[in-house]
Amino acid sequence: MNGSSSVLAWSSALEDFALFRTLSSEQRLKALNAMVRQDLVRGQMLVAQGGPSDSLFLVLHGALAVRKTGYLEPIAELRAGELVGEIGFFANVPRTADVIAIRDTSVLALTRPAYQKLVAEAPAIIEALLAALAQRFARETARIAPFRTSPKARTVALIGGGVEPLPETFNRRMREGLAVTHAEIVDAARLQAMFPGRALDSHEVTEWLNKLEHAAPLVIYLGGHETSPWARKAIRQADMVVFACRGEAPAAALTEIEAFACEVHAISARRLVRIHDRRSAAVSGTAAWLARLPAFMHHHVALEDQVDIDSLIRFMCGRAVGFVAAGGGSFGTAHVGIYKAFRERGVMFDIFVGTSVGSAMVAGFAKNLEAEHLEQGTHEIFVKSRSFRRPTWPRYSLLDHKAFDRALAQQYGADCRIEDCWRPFAAVATNLSTHNLELIRTGPLWQAVRASSAIPGLLPPFYTAEGAMLVDGCLIDNVPLASMHQLKSGPNLVVHFGEPAAEMFDVDYASLPGRFELIAAMLTPFRKKLLPAAPSAVNVLWRSLVAHQRYDTLPVGPFDTVMRPPLPPDIDVTDFDRHTEIFEASYAWAKEAIAALESGGSSAIAAILDAAALERRQATAVSVSTRAPSSRLASAAGLGALNR
Secondary structure (H helix, E strand, O other): OOOHHHHHHHHHHHHHOHHHHOOOHHHHHHHHHOOEEEEEOOOOEEEOOOOOOOEEEEEEEOEEEEEOOOOOOOOEEEEOOOEEOHHHHHHOOOOOOEEEEOOOEEEEEEEHHHHHHHHHHOOHHHHHHHHHHHHHHHHHHHHHOOOOOOOOOOEEEEEEEOOOOOOHHHHHHHHHHHHHHOOEEEOHHHHHHHOOOOOOOOHHHHHHHHHHHHHOOOEEEEEEOOOOHHHHHHHHHOOEEEEEEEOOOOOOOOOHHHHHHHHHOOHHHEEEEEEEOOOOOOOOOHHHHHHHOOOOEEEEEEOOOOHHHHHHHHHHHOOOOEEEEOOOHHHHHHHHHHHHHHHHOOOOOOEEEEEOHHHHHHHHHHOOOOHHHHHHHHHHHHHHOOOOOOEOOOOOOOEOHHHHHHHHHHHHOOOOEHHHOOOOEEEEEEEOOOOEEEEEOOOEHHHHHHHHOOOEOOEOOEEOOOOOEEEEHHHOOOOOHHHHHHHOOOOEEEEOOOOOOOOOOOOOHHHOOOHHHHHHHHHOHHHHOOOOOOOOHHHHHHHHHHHOOOOOOOOOOOOEEEEOOOOOOOOOOOOHHHHHHHHHHHHHHHHHHHHHHHHOOOHHHHHHHHHHHHHHHHHHHHHHOOOOOOOOOOOOOHHHHHHO
């Protein structure tokens, strides 16, 4: 401790922590006097797996990751106000995991002798600790449940990537968009004005930044383009780093600031933003940027309007709107009709994930194609080119895949890559080499759709350059909501077609012909008409794919809207020639369904529609921003610091 003044300051600051909320001021002081402050730099280990549980800790500021042997990713993150090591402490068993600082962090440590003395002086601490334990168990129960979402970053370091300076338009639009969200923006000029002459690593500066993080919904640290003490501080202080990049990826080595950010932040805590003057139908070069600066997710921002800036900000704030599209054969154009209904309500979806035909539809959405364009594309692929009506010698599959491949490449562009789509996109496939789900987020767009739609037996598997055998994603996850949750937090629209209705067949099994009878019948038109009216092999394969799907166990979160459009009972999953009928029916139904959910007070649909409303408010704010600048943007330099 640093004296009685520090203890009093902590006591006041910790009143909001659940552990201290039920204690009197006198009891809080006793508890704090019994604890010892420890300051950790990013990457420093607080406790080691297998070590003795001789202390418990309270996170004062910062963030810690809980890592366990055998797990590639952290199993939990601990932030201000949370306890560390309390279960092992009270059970007196060795530590079950490593706990490592993922940013500069301060904790208060309570040793076993100090705890025993504290309990004798302030027995109320026992009840407070028991309540904290109960909350921990509740969180653990929620964590192991099917629903699990990507954690939202509280602090973001925004730095320049590459060597080209960022345009002032980007700086201005980011500043205006963030102002509406009540985010705090901090740069070197603001800190110098508040703490003249103080070192950036001083206790006062770090304490203020940590308190700011605790109070604000989001804190943006502007690190700039150049390496400086402030840029390094911002990167170390942040949960996530965002590289804002202009132009083509440099062939030269990483800049000093890029290298430092990549050293501090794992790929899972990085984002890449490519800035363009206008929204173009053809983008290239994103793969080169990602090879230079590997990132968990990348975004494209056009400066012609506020749309892409707003989308980026929604990701930063944990409010990005996702569209999850299930497989369903000819029913796929229902996704397009529902998408059109939401777009007419002003909803801009930020990210798309699809399985099978769902991936084919949302791939077009990710390219910013309009609903009518996709409806026409469906006609070109499945009706005009007859992709699913071209049988072949059944050595590798029942159908000739070449026509399907050509149609996909023509519709999406043979050279179009997922990385160059305007919105993040992922296709779900089944990897028969590893027996796992494959989430395809890079590479040629048409190939991702082809892999996700490779119906086993009907089409050959798609083989990657690495040798993986990929088939239709519906074998593992026909409604990839869990994959969407892993990619981002925020509301989602989930569209699926449910379990098919029970259907009985009036077929005399004994009348099914053998091979010679069948060949003779196929060669003689009048005998062909006499064949039993049994489903074809193609139809049976389609039905087999969806027979095992369960829709009552979807990991639906509180802000996920699930829609199951009604479909005409006489339409089969192979009736692609009725795509327009399905599109129009789902569009009309979705308009009524949205209105009904809205009038019924659905919080999930409100979260989606509110994103559109926020965009309109941001547009209004942009129009008046020159007259009424936000008081939260305290630095006159603003986001212009990115260019320094």
